Amino acid sequence: MQATFKVHRYDPEAGGKPTSQPYTLDLPEDATVLDGLFKIREELDGTLAFRASCNRGFCGECTLRINRGGRLACMTRVATAKNKDGEITVEPTRFVRVLKDLVYDVDRQLWQKIKAVEPWLQPNGGVQPEHEHIIPDEQLRAVRNAMKCYYCGLCDEGCSVIPFDNTFLGPTALTKAYRFIADPRDHAQAHRLRLVGEPKGMWDCVHCYEADEHCPRGIDPTARIIDIREKAVAMGVKSGATNPQVARHYDSFAASVKKTGWLDEGRLALETWGMRRIIGLLPVAWRAFRRGKLPIPYRHPKRPGAERIRRIFEKAERRPS
Numbered sequence: 001m002q003a004t005f006k007v008h009r010y011d012p013e014a015g016g017k018p019t020s021q022p023y024t025l026d027l028p029e030d031a032t033v034l035d036g037l038f039k040i041r042e043e044l045d046g047t048l049a050f051r052a053s054c055n056r057g058f059c060g061e062c063t064l065r066i067n068r069g070g071r072l073a074c075m076t077r078v079a080t081a082k083n084k085d086g087e088i089t090v091e092p093t094r095f096v097r098v099l100k101d102l103v104y105d106v107d108r109q110l111w112q113k114i115k116a117v118e119p120w121l122q123p124n125g126g127v128q129p130e131h132e133h134i135i136p137d138e139q140l141r142a143v144r145n146a147m148k149c150y151y152c153g154l155c156d157e158g159c160s161v162i163p164f165d166n167t168f169l170g171p172t173a174l175t176k177a178y179r180f181i182a183d184p185r186d187h188a189q190a191h192r193l194r195l196v197g198e199p200k201g202m203w204d205c206v207h208c209y210e211a212d213e214h215c216p217r218g219i220d221p222t223a224r225i226i227d228i229r230e231k232a233v234a235m236g237v238k239s240g241a242t243n244p245q246v247a248r249h250y251d252s253f254a255a256s257v258k259k260t261g262w263l264d265e266g267r268l269a270l271e272t273w274g275m276r277r278i279i280g281l282l283p284v285a286w287r288a289f290r291r292g293k294l295p296i297p298y299r300h301p302k303r304p305g306a307e308r309i310r311r312i313f314e315k316a317e318r319r320p321s
């Protein structure tokens with residue numbers, strides 16, 4: 001089988017701009033993209049830099065963008081990945097700092113974010129217990145699923161917030177946070193929830209579910225982020241120390257829907273940000289008014305069925321958390 005690899009080449013130390021270098025290869029029918037990269041390096045161009053380790057889809061080292069989508073190079077067959085012209089584009093993942101060719105700064109992209117969620121057990125306020133803490137296996141089932149994460153970063157690659165703000169913790173780090181928040185042996189839940197409740201943390205997730213689509217381990221990172229949000233609400237930790245407006249937003253949203261059956265956006269803005277900030281938004285309000293998006297006088301009547309919605313709220317509030 002013949003295929004042409006169009007490989008991202010860039011050496012920041014040498015200067016210049018990134019290029020896409022074509023290499024045409026003869027490969028076995030069952031070859032993977034990683035096999036192709038090794039063949040290029042061993043037979044055509046020894047200067048090509050890329051990362052790989054287990055070659056089994058287990059370590060996540062060879063995460064790359066292959067034909068514009070995040071994939072593990074060792075698990076991607078050339079025969080199915082190449083386009084109708086027999087070409088395969090191989091690039092680093094998006095938004096990373098490229099160190100050379102296909103090698104990028106994983107420390108900045110992944111490890112620093114994971115470190116920020118304190119990825120270690122914190123039993124008894126940090127004091128190591130004197131005895132082994134054994135718990136039934138079923139209590140750890142959810143945690144075990146999250147422990148399958150091998151930090152491939154494919155969920156971050158698919159994330160729809162990171163393209164706008166690369167300082168967002170991202171689904172990989174938040175999945176790691178979940179792993180400890182859900183662990184019954186950990187006693188730092190409130191501290192952890194405040195940590196990931198700060199700006200750039202769990203409340204910045206827009207739950208588009210792209211992370212779940214991208215995770216090769218079936219961990220469903222978006223669902224895990226929603227799990228820790230629910231835990232935060234149940235524990236009354238609705239924001240970090242620097243963003244109390246998140247908690248106000250949450251409470252106002254729920255109170256508005258409970259009262260009138262739908263969201264009162266005027267009330268939401270006022271209760272979330274306070275009068276001083278709202279005054280600063282007057283130019284926005286003026287533009288909205290001119291476009292017919294802000295009716296004056298502002299009214300927010302109850303919608304039909306509001307009573308039923310209120311009863312649903314009351315039923316949920318009576319439920320033990």
Ligand code: SF4
Nearest residue numbers: 149151152153155215
């Ligand atoms: S949660 Fe899934 S996609 Fe994200 S880093 Fe872990 S294994 Fe990879």
